[in-house]
Amino acid sequence: METTSKRYSKQRECILRILSGTTSHPTANWIYDHVREEIPNISLGTVYRNLSNLSQDGAIMRLDVGDGTDRFDANFHPHYHFYCQECRNLLDMELPYDSALDSLAEHAYGAKIAWHNLIFYGCCADCQSTEKE
Amino acid sequence: METTSKRYSKQRECILRILSGTTSHPTANWIYDHVREEIPNISLGTVYRNLSNLSQDGAIMRLDVGDGTDRFDANFHPHYHFYCQECRNLLDMELPYDSALDSLAEHAYGAKIAWHNLIFYGCCADCQSTEKE
DNA sequence: AGTCTAAATAGTAATCATTACTATTTATAA
DNA sequence: TTATAAATAGTAATGATTACTATTTAGACT
Numbered sequence: 001m002e003t004t005s006k007r008y009s010k011q012r013e014c015i016l017r018i019l020s021g022t023t024s025h026p027t028a029n030w031i032y033d034h035v036r037e038e039i040p041n042i043s044l045g046t047v048y049r050n051l052s053n054l055s056q057d058g059a060i061m062r063l064d065v066g067d068g069t070d071r072f073d074a075n076f077h078p079h080y081h082f083y084c085q086e087c088r089n090l091l092d093m094e095l096p097y098d099s100a101l102d103s104l105a106e107h108a109y110g111a112k113i114a115w116h117n118l119i120f121y122g123c124c125a126d127c128q129s130t131e132k133e
Numbered sequence: 134m135e136t137t138s139k140r141y142s143k144q145r146e147c148i149l150r151i152l153s154g155t156t157s158h159p160t161a162n163w164i165y166d167h168v169r170e171e172i173p174n175i176s177l178g179t180v181y182r183n184l185s186n187l188s189q190d191g192a193i194m195r196l197d198v199g200d201g202t203d204r205f206d207a208n209f210h211p212h213y214h215f216y217c218q219e220c221r222n223l224l225d226m227e228l229p230y231d232s233a234l235d236s237l238a239e240h241a242y243g244a245k246i247a248w249h250n251l252i253f254y255g256c257c258a259d260c261q262s263t264e265k266e
Numbered sequence: 267a268g269t270c271t272a273a274a275t276a277g278t279a280a281t282c283a284t285t286a287c288t289a290t291t292t293a294t295a296a
Numbered sequence: 297t298t299a300t301a302a303a304t305a306g307t308a309a310t311g312a313t314t315a316c317t318a319t320t321t322a323g324a325c326t
C-alpha cells in the first residue's frame with residue numbers, strides 16, 4: 001500500500017534526529033557541522049536537499065527571520081518566535097498560535113489564508129544585561 | 134545645526150520617489166529597472182546602498198517574505214502583509230498593527246520587544262479564480 | 267566663480283547561502 | 297543475487313547582496 005518511493009538513508013535519519021534533539025532553530029550549516037561528527041563525509045548538499053524535502057513533506061519547518069540564513073525547526077505544532085537582534089538567536093514564544101487571526105484576515109480580505117507567521121524582534125534578557133556602553 | 138553629513142544625490146531622490154509611488158513592495162531589481170528609465174547608467178550597487186541606508190534611517194522598510202529576495206516599502210506606518218504563494222505578490226493587509234501583542238509578549242517573556250512582523254500566507258483572490266486543474 | 271574635501275557614485279569583483287549537476291553508491295523489491 | 301531507481305558525495309553554478317576602488321560631485325568656504 002506504500003505508494004511513496006522514499007527510501008531510508010542514514011543521512012536523513014541523522015539530520016532529522018539531530019534537528020529533533022534541539023530547540024535552537026539551527027541553520028543548515030549548524031546541522032551540517034553536527035551531522036558530520038557522526039557521518040564525517042556527508043555532503044552539505046545532502047543536508048540542504050534533505051532539509052528541503054523534509055520541510056516540503058511537512059516533517060519540519062523552514063523559518064526565515066530575515067538575516068539571510070534559513071532556520072529549521074522540528075517542532076511543528078505552530079508557534080511564534082522571538083529573534084534577538086543582538087545575539088541573533090531565535091527562540092520560541094510562549095504565546096499560543098492564534099488561528100482566529102487567520103479567519104479574521106480571511107474575512108477582511110478576499111484571499112484564502114493558509115497560515116501566518118509572527119516574529120517578534122527585540123533584545124533578549126541576556127543581551128540586555130550585557131549591554132553596557 | 135545640521136550634524137548629519139548627508140548630501141543630496143539625484144539617485145537617492147529618484148529611488149525614494151519611485152518607491153513612494155508604488156504600493157507593490159518591489160524588489161531592489163524592480164526599483165533598479167524603473168530608476169534606469171530616468172538615470173540609465175545608475176549602478177545596481179547604488180540602488181542597494183541607498184535602500185540599505187534609507188531603511189537604516191527609518192525612511193523606508195525592508196521586508197522579508199522568505200522567498201530569497203528582499204522587498205521594500207515606503208509606507209512606514211506599521212502594517213501587516215499578505216503573501217500570495219501562487220503569484221508571489223506581496224500585498225498590504227487591512228488589519229491594524231496590534232501593539233498590544235508587543236506588550237503581551239513582553240510580559241510573557243523576559244525580552245525587550247521592539248516590534249513584530251506578521252505575514253499571512255495563502256492564495257489571493259485572483260489566483261484562486263485562475264486555479265483550474 | 268574657484269577651490270577643496272569628503273560623500274556618493276559607477277563599475278566590477280567578491281561573498282555567501284542555496285541549488286543544480288553528475289558520476290557513483292546503495293536501499294530494496296523481484 | 298541481480299536489477300533499478302533513489303540517494304549520495306563532491307563540485308560547479310546561481311542569484312541576491314555586499315565590498316572595493318577609482319572617479320565624480322554636492323556643498324562649504326573662500
